[in-house]
Amino acid sequence: MEQLHVGRPNIGDRGRFLARLNDILDQRWLTNRGEYVIELERRIAQRVGVRNCVLVANGTIGLELLIRALGLGGEVIVPAFTFVATAHALQWQEITPVFADIDPETHCLDPRSVETAITPRTTGIIGVHLWGRPCAIDELAKIAGRHNLKLMFDAAHAFGCSYGERMIGSFGEGEVFSFHATKIVNAFEGGAIVTDNDELADRLRLMQNFGFRGYDRVVYLGINGKMSEVSAAMALTNLESLEAFVERNRANYFAYARHLADLPGMALVRYDESHHSNYQYVVTVVNDDSALTRDELVTVLHAENVMARRYFHPGVHRMEPYRSYFPDAHRLLPCTEQVCRQVLVLPTGPALSEEDVAGVCGVIRAALKHGPAVRERLARREHPNP
């Protein structure tokens, strides 16, 4: 089988992208808020239904800028079941990430755990719409309101997704998308901060461009977080194919659902049809009834060229520097611990055909059917006889 990946980039109309690239070269306007960045900001704000979109070089710097622009400090509550960037964006600014547990059904922050993590030093909450599935937005907003905390969202996975009829991107003080190569819409590297707050957006624009307000006039502490024109042109082109990408992902998702339906020990994480989803991730949970553990299954899949991923193993709380700072964090995170042990993300995206999906499921089915024999062979591979 040809190698199959989780994060194969979605690539829209190549001709349109190359025409845009030629135009950028002809105009010799490569970065610093050129016409492609302005056009992409306008289209994203319109699509999400917010007043402001500030494009940035990547999702991580988007998180860092929004955290700083909101004046967060002290402690901020985040999940540990997320990509490490969510916590790094805080720690990089010497703000302490305090890990709350997740709901085992949604894989997003459990509001009850958030409430118990609040201390007098807490200034904010960052919810992560993991796998593009919305957090418990209303409950988190109530908690933030009750304790006078700022609420923002890491929406890296959730471009094109909604909470009911309202688009993700329009909640909290602001939200951050990632347009990394592996995301539903990619800009090679890129990200966006979206918010309805004009004053916040103005501050973000200053911060993202060294604090410049016009030529020679610096009015704020800033950094370089700008998106280039070529990235904006790529994202604009891909945005025009978003519906087609989602359609392919959706078809793959339901093909997986059919093939894996009656497999004991393995469950596909569901997308609630009352929200729009981009179906970017095919997430499975390998539970205790499975004939093989998640880690055994991933070894088999990799040997068969299926590059399934153990996102976000072992959990941010078990990665440095957090592991050293909070060696006992896992005691308060039982659901995170379990999900980190069980989640397996399978390849999808327009690069995968339904036949590929059938092939992946065939490998899984055969491995689980012959579980004990496979386990024995894996053990022999690890400890060969002298």
Ligand code: T4K
């Ligand atoms: N918050 C959350 C919740 C996030 O998930 C992320 C990023 C962020 C914040 C930060 O946003 P950015 O600063 O990245 O904009 C990947 C991505 O690098 C990362 O962007 C993403 N989350 C995360 C979930 O996935 P890795 O370590 O899995 O990347 P990598 O290089 O192993 O790529 C994944 C797969 O994609 C590989 O199997 C190969 C394939 N691939 C990858 C690239 C880059 C390709 O086929 N072509 C490519 O160009 O993190």
